[in-house]
Amino acid sequence: xxxxxRTKQWNTFTRIWHLFxxxxxxPIDCAETIGLYLKGMYKPIYHPMSDCGDHVVVINTxxxxxxxxxxxxxxxxxxxxxAKGASYTRAWELHDKDPTLIFxxxxxxxxxxxxxxxxxxxxxxxxADEKVPEDIMKNITNQIRPIKIVPRTLDTYSQxxxxxxxxxFDYPKDYIIx
Amino acid sequence: MVFQxxxxxxxxxxxxxxxxxxxxxxxxxxxYGRRRxxxxxxxxxxxxxxxxxxxxxxxxxxDMKELQDLRIHAGSMEHGLPRGIxxxxxxxxxxxxxxxxxxxLAVWEPRTFKALTDVAKAKALEDKLEYDGMKSEDVSHFIHxxxxxxx
Numbered sequence: 001x002x003x004x005x006r007t008k009q010w011n012t013f014t015r016i017w018h019l020f021x022x023x024x025x026x027p028i029d030c031a032e033t034i035g036l037y038l039k040g041m042y043k044p045i046y047h048p049m050s051d052c053g054d055h056v057v058v059i060n061t062x063x064x065x066x067x068x069x070x071x072x073x074x075x076x077x078x079x080x081x082x083a084k085g086a087s088y089t090r091a092w093e094l095h096d097k098d099p100t101l102i103f104x105x106x107x108x109x110x111x112x113x114x115x116x117x118x119x120x121x122x123x124x125x126x127x128a129d130e131k132v133p134e135d136i137m138k139n140i141t142n143q144i145r146p147i148k149i150v151p152r153t154l155d156t157y158s159q160x161x162x163x164x165x166x167x168x169f170d171y172p173k174d175y176i177i178x
Numbered sequence: 179m180v181f182q183x184x185x186x187x188x189x190x191x192x193x194x195x196x197x198x199x200x201x202x203x204x205x206x207x208x209x210y211g212r213r214r215x216x217x218x219x220x221x222x223x224x225x226x227x228x229x230x231x232x233x234x235x236x237x238x239x240x241d242m243k244e245l246q247d248l249r250i251h252a253g254s255m256e257h258g259l260p261r262g263i264x265x266x267x268x269x270x271x272x273x274x275x276x277x278x279x280x281x282x283l284a285v286w287e288p289r290t291f292k293a294l295t296d297v298a299k300a301k302a303l304e305d306k307l308e309y310d311g312m313k314s315e316d317v318s319h320f321i322h323x324x325x326x327x328x329x
Contacts, residue, residue: 044253044284047245
């Protein structure tokens with residue numbers, strides 16, 4: 001193999017570091033996309049037996065969103081192995097204990113049961129907030145698009161924007177808003 | 179029974195038993211335990227493995243198809259075009275390349291593949307095949323026969 005071909009090989013199989021912002025995202029939906037990046041399935045050179053997966057750094061896992069009643073009804077099962085050792089933890093309880101765990105479990109279950117799963121998971125870096133260590137942050141070269149558009153909350157709008165928002169009608173002066 | 183020729187009176191033992199056994203044990207040479215060397219166990223394993231072998235030939239075709247589809251999708255999504263639209267469009271342009279060739283182009287000839295996606299994008303725009311992130315600016319540099327006729 002010539003030096004040129006060798007360099008080309010290194011460049012082709014270099015691990016890329018992606019950034020993903022989990023603010024207002026559903027972790028179950030995100031897990032599928034992030035799984036593709038971890039396994040390298042978004043590359044045309046993908047082959048199940050070649051090691052072409054990438055690193056994904058997920059920030060703001062504390063700010064994930066679940067649809068409907070999922071925070072209450074989604075339960076995470078654990079068994080200690082002893083008799084009567086089964087336990088069910090609600091999503092909101094688990095999120096209070098460790099804000100990265102729901103995201104981690106979602107990706108872990110989406111990756112599928114195979115021998116590579118544990119090694120693939122090692123390439124996933126989860127952070128509860130925006131504080132990422134410098135040695136990880138300097139590697140990042142790409143950002144994954146968010147799955148859902150992050151909605152703006154009312155307190156992020158300035159007073160001018162609220163005033164200039166188109167109105168259908170004005171309340172009468174003697175109308176009392178409760 | 180009356181035999182007409184003297185040859186048929188000789189007792190024919192059939193094919194050699196030793197070589198028959200060897201033939202089976204050669205097929206079981208990579209098995210584990212007594213399945214490998216004891217004929218009685220080996221023959222069962224060989225039957226089973228040959229059955230898997232037959233099914234495996236079909237599975238291999240399916241697996242290759244899946245991999246090639248995935249590679250085409252990955253290649254076309256690099257230029258923001260889903261595989262379904264891409265295949266449909268180039269088929270309408272009468273670019274009759276099969277799955278294997280397209281996958282090979284996606285891996286080994288990325289520039290050629292990009293040219294194909296440009297053709298597909300232009301056709302999708304013309305035929306109104308809509309997809310996420312569809313843009314007319316992407317194909318503004320692309321000239322095709324239908325465009326010249328319109329002008």
